[in-house]
Amino acid sequence: MKNFPFYRQIDFKDCGPTCLKMIAEFYGRKISIEHLRGLSETSRGGTNLKKLSFAAKNVGFDVIGARLSLENLDKAPLPCILFWDNNHYVVLYQRVNETYHIADPAVGLIKYKKGAFVKHWASSVNNSDNPSEGIALLLEKTEYFDSVKSEPPKKKSGYKHLLPYILKYKSLFLQLCVGLLAGSLLQLVFPFLTQSIVDVGIKNESVQLIYLLLLAQLFIFLGKIALELIKGWALLHLSTRINILLVSDFFKKLMSLPISFFDTKITGDILQRIDDHSRIEKLITTSSLNILFSIFSILIFASVIAYYDFYVFLLFAVGSVVYVVWILFFLKRRELIDHEKFRLMSQEQSLVVELLNGMQTIKMNNVEKEQRWAWENKRVELYNVLIKGTRLEQTQDAGAALINELKNILITFYSALLVIEGNMTIGAMLAISYIIGSLNAPLHDFVGFVKESQDAKLSLQRLSEIQNKPSETDNGETKQLPKSSHDIEIKNLNFRYPGSDVLVLKNINLLIPQLKTTAIVGASGSGKTTLLKMLLRFYRPDEGTVFVGDQNLSSIDLKAWRDHCGVVLQEDFIFNDTILKNVVISNIEPDKERFLNAIKMANIEDFIMKLPQTWDTVLGNEGMGLSTGQKQRILLARAIYKNPKFLILDEATSALDADNEKIIVDNLERFFEERTVLVVAHRLSTVKNADQIIVLENGAIEEIGSHVELVQKTGKYYNLIKNQLELGD
Missing domain, CATH: 3.40.50.300 (P-loop containing nucleotide triphosphate hydrolases)
Structure with a gap:
């Protein structure tokens, strides 16, 4: 089988669409993860096999989801998607003898022996008579798949995205570059001073010249310290400002996204993206300037070595290339570990937030130990990944140090031979030793920059996913609220939450008259709160339209609309x-x-x-x-x-005692007269005086009328009131 295309999931619950992306690309078609995420309706809870099957069919696959024995899986066409560890999706793309090749979007390309494979796969089936049985999604491409072209590559929000932040402080960057250049030139003087002390001062026994050269070294050294201090303060000033700008722009974008975005993300994923900014800020400021200094130092000092002796330069160049190649050899494995670390840190942060927010419930149910164990288990997973990363880094650093030291020894040995043969002075040999020692730091900085740019690239990839999301105001609305009629009319509205198959609102047709009070009642889960959120434009309807006066609500400027709404929601x-x-x-x-x-x-x-x-x-x-x-x-x-002109209250007095509620209802009576009011409540005292009462059941309107009219009907509203009065008795 040809090399299988691997992609890593960006978010904790992206495994399903990422598996589908890999298989589509294996067959020659590139599809964006955003498109597949939308088709499979991936939410905060991930996606299920039914929705993943729908997404696969939509892009041109014939799909069969089945519970299979291992024997039947071995005969199935590959690649296919497997349900893994009861909460994850992976791709089985090859089987060789009893070795199963897995593309795990959370981990990487892994090989499993039969026993380990069955342990992960069969755990997705409960109460199976066959312990080697699991769930698989088998896919075969259709003619439609081949007829559709790959999506054009999206414009990546890469390093160009950082250019405005650099240009904003270009004068400060320029000053720092000049300072670094001056520091490099001062550094360049030292080897020549060292050679002069030995070859001129000591050889001619000129103490006065030695004093003069040493004094020059002292002043140059003090100049270097001054430049370093200035550079440190300038970098602090620059990095702080850029970091504030980066995070501020991120929050600006984050706050412009619709509520539906936050419904699909766990808290840890968002917190990790905020942490990603520190990597980017470090790359823009410290690392980028240091690498300029390092490249300049390497070029200048390498030229000086070549001036002294070409073969010494050749030894230095070969040793440096081997050193860099050794470091780059580990980059791919570092990338895998970094992704795994991000995933686990995101999960761990979410657990901590959940633990702190749920402390009262935890204590009430005496589950402190269980919750702590859940966090500890996740922390152990993260610790193991960190250990793996440390081992890799130690191997990398040890090998790099060995290569570097061997290079230095060979250069020293060759230089010593040249001195013995009379082809080089002792002063020149000491100057070369000084230069080689000075070049170790720039080479290390260069390799460090490669690592940090890789880390920053991964961070940019995660952040660009948010930057590329459309804002909730991106549909071009510009109109203000109509000045005359403020009636709200809902026509043929249907809605279901992202990731759900169930319609929460079904064929809603409703007129909410202006300057009147409309109450919405119904059992829990009947869609009352969802209807209010639709009016606030937290979500867009799957079908249907909402009008305010003669204007479509979606065409009214969102901020202007919400400015006119006073809202109390349950959360x-x-x-x-x-x-x-x-x-x-x-x-x-x-x-x-x-x-x-x-x-x-x-x-x-x-x-x-x-x-x-x-x-x-x-x-x-x-x-x-x-x-x-x-x-x-x-x-x-x-x-x-x-x-506000519109007052929307969702169980706004549900936690109040009867006395407090009566006082508030009486206080609000005149306030209600001057505005359009929409009230969701269960209590009779809150809704009975409403001009219009809407009864919802299972997302559909069952009854509409006043309190008196609906009681006379003896229908759903009557039963709700009757049950409430019986409970009161």
């Missing part, structure tokens, strides 16, 4: 900041009168005023220290302070 966030900042949630100077009115209407004024620092009290992360009811009232005050 809304309270920041680690003051109560005032959490309500105002803007850098604009707070309007104290509006703020006081908002906290009064949300019935949290008394609580805030009793605090020692009143509204300047800093709240803990996610509102730590507040009750759920207090959090809800602060979130409600936030929505009221915004003074």
Whole structure:
């Protein structure tokens, strides 16, 4: 079999589409991972065999998903996709005798003996009568596959992406380059001074000349130290600014992405990408400047060696080439280890975040040990990869040091022979020894730069995946909210979440009249919150349209639309900041009168005023220290302070006692009159006064009407109210 094309998964859950990408390229067609990820609907939980089969059929494969015995798998056409370790996908691309060749997108190209192979593959089948049975996705290309051309290669966000950051500080870069050049020239003087001391000063017994040469060396050395200090401060200034710019631009892009992007990423993947910026910043500043210095030093000093003796130069050149080739020999293996390290660090970070966020639940269920073990097991995996990397680096460094030392010994030996034969002075020999010693650092820096540029390339690859994502405002909307009618009309809307087969909203047709209150009720999971998120444009409908007045909601400027919406969602966030900042949630100077009115209407004024620092009290992360009811009232005050045209409340008072809820409902009654209100609630007291009540069941509208009309129907709404009253009794 020809060399199998290997690609590594970018994210933790990208194994399925990455396997399909490898097989497609094996058959001669290049398909982007983004396209395959979309077809297979890969989400934060990955993808399943059904969706992976759909993606494979879509790109031109005949697909059979089957549970096979090992005997039948050995007869199956290769390559094929295997379900691996019960949570992963790999490609089986070749079998030789009892050795199975696997392309694992998380690890690399690996060979397994029969026993080890079965252990990984058969673990994907539970309660099988046959212990050597597993799940496979068999693929054969069709005529359609050959008829479609490969996708044109996407413009990569490579090192050109970094050019604007360098140009922004080009004057500082230029100053640093001049400083490094001056340092190199000062360094160049030392071997000639050393030769002069020996060949002129000592030979002619001129103590005065020796003093003069040594004094010159001292001043040059002090000049070098001064240049190094200046370079250090300039680099610190430059690297700090570039790092801030890089991470700031990353956050700018990250915050422009739709909510659906965050639904498909685990937290660790995003945190690791933030860490990737430190590699890039180091490459742009320290490494790139050092390599310029190193290349200049190597060229100048190599020329000086050639001036002294061509054969010494030849020994140096051959030794240096062998040294560099030895280092480059390990780059591919370092790349594999780096990818594995990224994957495990991402998983470990996600576990830590999960552990900290779920501490209350962990303690409630006495599972501290189990959760700690889960983290420890992941840490052990990471430790083993780090050990593997350390061993590789030690082998690389030991071999490089040996090659370098052998080169130095051979040059010293040959130079000594030339001195004995009278073809070289002792001073020239010492000068060459000094130059060889000085060249060790630039050569090491050159190799270090190769390593760091490889690391930065991998980091850029991961970051470019985010930079190439379309922003949620990339659909060209420019229109403002219509000035006349603000009725919201939903027509034939269908929606399902990415990675799900189930329609969450089905054929929704609905008119939400302006300046009226519309309530949405229904059982948990009926699609109430999803409908609100569709109106906020967190997601785009699979089918159907939403209008505001006579304008399509998708054509209205997104920021302008959200500026007009005051929202309280169930998963809304309270920041680690003051109560005032959490309500105002803007850098604009707070309007104290509006703020006081908002906290009064949300019935949290008394609580805030009793605090020692009143509204300047800093709240803990996610509102730590507040009750759920207090959090809800602060979130409600936030929505009221915004003074929106549209008020959207999702279970905004669900955690409040009856007295608090009654006060807030009474306070909001006049506030509701001046705006369009959409309320999701379970409690009768919250919805009964609504102008219109929508009953949702399994994502579809079952009933529409007022409280009185729906009770008279004795349908779904009536049963919901009846059950609630019975529970109350």
